[in-house]
Amino acid sequence: MDVKQYMQQVGQKACAAARAMARADTNAKNAALSAMADALLAGEAALVAANQKDLAAGKAQGLDAAMLDRLMLDAPRIAAMAEGLRQIVALPDPVGQISDMNFRPSGIQVGKMRVPLGVIGIIYESRPNVTADAAALCLKSGNAAILRGGSEAMHSNQAIAACVRAGLEQAGLPADAVQVVETTDRAAVGELITMSEYVDVIVPRGGKSLVERISKEARVPVIKHLHGVCHVYIDDKADMEKALRIAFNAKTHRYGVCNAMETLLVAEEIAERVLPELGAMYREKGVELRGCDTTRRLLPYAVAATAEDWDAEYLAPILAVRVVKDLDEAMEHIYRHSSGHTEAIVTEDITRARRFLAEVDSSSVMVNASTRFADGFEYGLGAEIGISTDKIHARGPVGLEGLTSQKYIVIGDGHIRR
Numbered sequence: 001m002d003v004k005q006y007m008q009q010v011g012q013k014a015c016a017a018a019r020a021m022a023r024a025d026t027n028a029k030n031a032a033l034s035a036m037a038d039a040l041l042a043g044e045a046a047l048v049a050a051n052q053k054d055l056a057a058g059k060a061q062g063l064d065a066a067m068l069d070r071l072m073l074d075a076p077r078i079a080a081m082a083e084g085l086r087q088i089v090a091l092p093d094p095v096g097q098i099s100d101m102n103f104r105p106s107g108i109q110v111g112k113m114r115v116p117l118g119v120i121g122i123i124y125e126s127r128p129n130v131t132a133d134a135a136a137l138c139l140k141s142g143n144a145a146i147l148r149g150g151s152e153a154m155h156s157n158q159a160i161a162a163c164v165r166a167g168l169e170q171a172g173l174p175a176d177a178v179q180v181v182e183t184t185d186r187a188a189v190g191e192l193i194t195m196s197e198y199v200d201v202i203v204p205r206g207g208k209s210l211v212e213r214i215s216k217e218a219r220v221p222v223i224k225h226l227h228g229v230c231h232v233y234i235d236d237k238a239d240m241e242k243a244l245r246i247a248f249n250a251k252t253h254r255y256g257v258c259n260a261m262e263t264l265l266v267a268e269e270i271a272e273r274v275l276p277e278l279g280a281m282y283r284e285k286g287v288e289l290r291g292c293d294t295t296r297r298l299l300p301y302a303v304a305a306t307a308e309d310w311d312a313e314y315l316a317p318i319l320a321v322r323v324v325k326d327l328d329e330a331m332e333h334i335y336r337h338s339s340g341h342t343e344a345i346v347t348e349d350i351t352r353a354r355r356f357l358a359e360v361d362s363s364s365v366m367v368n369a370s371t372r373f374a375d376g377f378e379y380g381l382g383a384e385i386g387i388s389t390d391k392i393h394a395r396g397p398v399g400l401e402g403l404t405s406q407k408y409i410v411i412g413d414g415h416i417r418r
Helices: 003-023 026-042 044-060 065-071 075-089 129-140 151-170 187-192 208-217 240-252 268-285 293-298 307-311 327-337 350-359
Strands: 098-103 109-116 119-124 144-148 178-180 201-205 230-234 261-267 288-291 318-324 342-346 364-367 386-388 396-398 404-411
Touching: 003 109, 003 119, 003 144, 003 178, 003 187, 026 044, 026 075, 026 129, 026 151, 044 065, 044 075, 044 151, 065 151, 075 129, 098 404, 119 129, 119 187, 129 144, 129 151, 129 178, 144 187, 151 178, 201 208, 201 386, 230 240, 230 327, 240 261, 240 268, 240 342, 261 268, 261 327, 268 288, 268 293, 268 318, 288 293, 293 318, 307 318, 307 327, 318 327, 327 342, 327 350, 342 350, 350 364
Parallel strands: 119 144, 119 201, 144 178, 230 261, 230 342, 261 318, 288 318, 342 364
Antiparallel strands: 098 109, 109 404, 386 396
16 A cells, blocks of 8 residues: 555544534543553553663664653653643633523524544654554544644554554444554645545644744644743832842753743843843853844954844754844834744833733743743643744644534524524
């Protein structure tokens, strides 16, 4: 069977399973998730053995240490996967929720009901735990899932898929509700993102090049973000202690994540007070600073920022720093250079804080908090399928509700339109 035929079969099975999942009750879905968690823990030895094959192949192919770390499964990571599934069990089921019911002058009642999207295709790289997370979120939100992981994690993903199938079957739900693509042929991705007759939405999780390719070639709606150029603006009305703590955490808590700060903006009136101390903190941590002329005057060890630095997602211990005149200039910089992911202001001026919240057009906008909070778990969504910087359907961290839609429902009692 060629790749096209294989993917067509996968799509057909997913569509059939999606109808069953849409009518599955909460108890059945939760039972499946709990059984999956049990299967992961019981299958720890098999999961580690499968993962060792991927790690050995990765080392032979010359994967770097960071990639191998993302790829690795051990007992604590398997336990964390199982715990993640149990956390999703505890979350409210969004499917079937009815809202905004109102009587109309005609006598009918009109409202909205939350419903699954249908079949969700998820394309991701390296981290095998995404297989369990994505399966669980799609299942709890009443969807069927087609998962295409990276070739470097093929053995690990298939081992996790076996645990997922066992959980579905134990709960009496169709095993085809979650299918992990079994071929490493890149043509499978091309088929998945163009099967509009079977797939309702695509979620790419990976590097910028992957997301750009999917967005460009897909014939199916895509929930995505390309990159995270996140900003923190320290206002001249900021509390110094808060400013230091937030700006340091936003950059150094973790470097290789999309919600890490990549550009720091500082009001000129406070720059001489805040930058020397903050710069010393970054320097001690090994962060390279790339600054504007004013920044370099205050921090002689900073290198000159180029035009490209203001648009860079470093995912590394590198930070662009610019001194701006005021809030308006800070927001203008964000407007020109933000990727629409997450921005934060540090200020004690409530009027400026409200302006920042209202006028900055990103998926998460914060006051006196680190950008590192832009995360589904921190927002109370449980696990997340990813972060969307689009403006329609889902925006920001995409949890269970983001994997559903709404339809209008109308209730009458023999009403006819006159």
